[in-house]
Amino acid sequence: MSLINEIDKNKIPKHVAIIMDGNGRWAKAKGKARLKGHQAGANSVKSSIEVCSELGIKFLTVYAFSTENWNRPKSEILGLMDLLVGTIDKELKEIKNNNIKISVIGDISKLDTFVQKKLKLAVEETKNNDALNFVVALNYSGRWDIINACKNIAQDCKANILDPEKIDENTFKSYLSTNDIPDPELLIRTSGEERISNFLLYQLAYSELYFTPRFWPDFSKEEFYKAIINYQNRERRFGKISEQLT
Ligand code: FPP
Numbered sequence: 512m513s514l515i516n517e518i519d520k521n522k523i524p525k526h527v528a529i530i531m532d533g534n535g536r537w538a539k540a541k542g543k544a545r546l547k548g549h550q551a552g553a554n555s556v557k558s559s560i561e562v563c564s565e566l567g568i569k570f571l572t573v574y575a576f577s578t579e580n581w582n583r584p585k586s587e588i589l590g591l592m593d594l595l596v597g598t599i600d601k602e603l604k605e606i607k608n609n610n611i612k613i614s615v616i617g618d619i620s621k622l623d624t625f626v627q628k629k630l631k632l633a634v635e636e637t638k639n640n641d642a643l644n645f646v647v648a649l650n651y652s653g654r655w656d657i658i659n660a661c662k663n664i665a666q667d668c669k670a671n672i673l674d675p676e677k678i679d680e681n682t683f684k685s686y687l688s689t690n691d692i693p694d695p696e697l698l699i700r701t702s703g704e705e706r707i708s709n710f711l712l713y714q715l716a717y718s719e720l721y722f723t724p725r726f727w728p729d730f731s732k733e734e735f736y737k738a739i740i741n742y743q744n745r746e747r748r749f750g751k752i753s754e755q756l757t
Pocket of ligand 1: 533550552591
């Protein structure tokens with residue numbers, strides 16, 4: 512029987528963020544090339560999008576390429592970019608049919624122009640969709656996001672658009688790449704690693720963290736349901752005590 516039946520439909524998180532880890536180890540364990548692992552990982556992205564659509568999760572953010580990933584062999588970087596472009600080509604029609612909006616966070620100006628063009632097209636063609644917002648983090652890092660926000664805040668202060676005395680959490684959030692996205696209630700990381708690895712550093716302040724030993728290509732729909740059930744069994748106190756929560 513599917514675990515979906517055990518999910519409380521009244522306690523669905525609005526935003527789930529995922530560090531998709533373990534593609535390389537999945538491939539190695541099977542004697543395959545690393546790129547095969549990434550290709551299998553793209554299938555898990557698809558099934559995760561389906562889970563979010565089924566459950567009514569409004570935002571799904573995936574860490575597809577970090578600023579540190581530039582240190583990988585050139586052939587792997589090219590393979591990942593080709594996979595991204597190929598996946599958009601293959602799936603864009605269905606994404607549009609399913610009312611899914613694609614967003615990108617990160618400094619994509621450093622990506623090859625053919626990748627940038629494809630991403631911009633996907634964002635443009637889905638911008639009015641309002642079921643799930645699928646957010647792809649590319650050439651992203653949490654520290655980059657924070658530093659970038661600080662630079663823009665400093666510029667606006669210098670230009671007298673912003674009063675430094677009036678900067679609060681809401682102001683700061685509005686300068687982050689996730690300005691129009693609520694903070695994730697749940698972060699999932701696969702492959703047994705238990706780190707944030709420079710992902711959404713500011714935004715994860717109160718998120719529940721869920722770690723699973725499964726490699727990303729093995730993160731099936733049932734694994735996603737398991738993570739949601741685990742999240743639903745936690746008590747989120749935000750600094751309060753249990754008795755204060757009704
Ligand atoms: C981490 O596994 C995975 C990545 C750095 C890339 C994730 C990319 C995809 C799943 C491709 C498709 C993405 C989209 C949005 C269509 P790893 O290579 O670090 O694994 P390892 O730690 O076992 O080597």
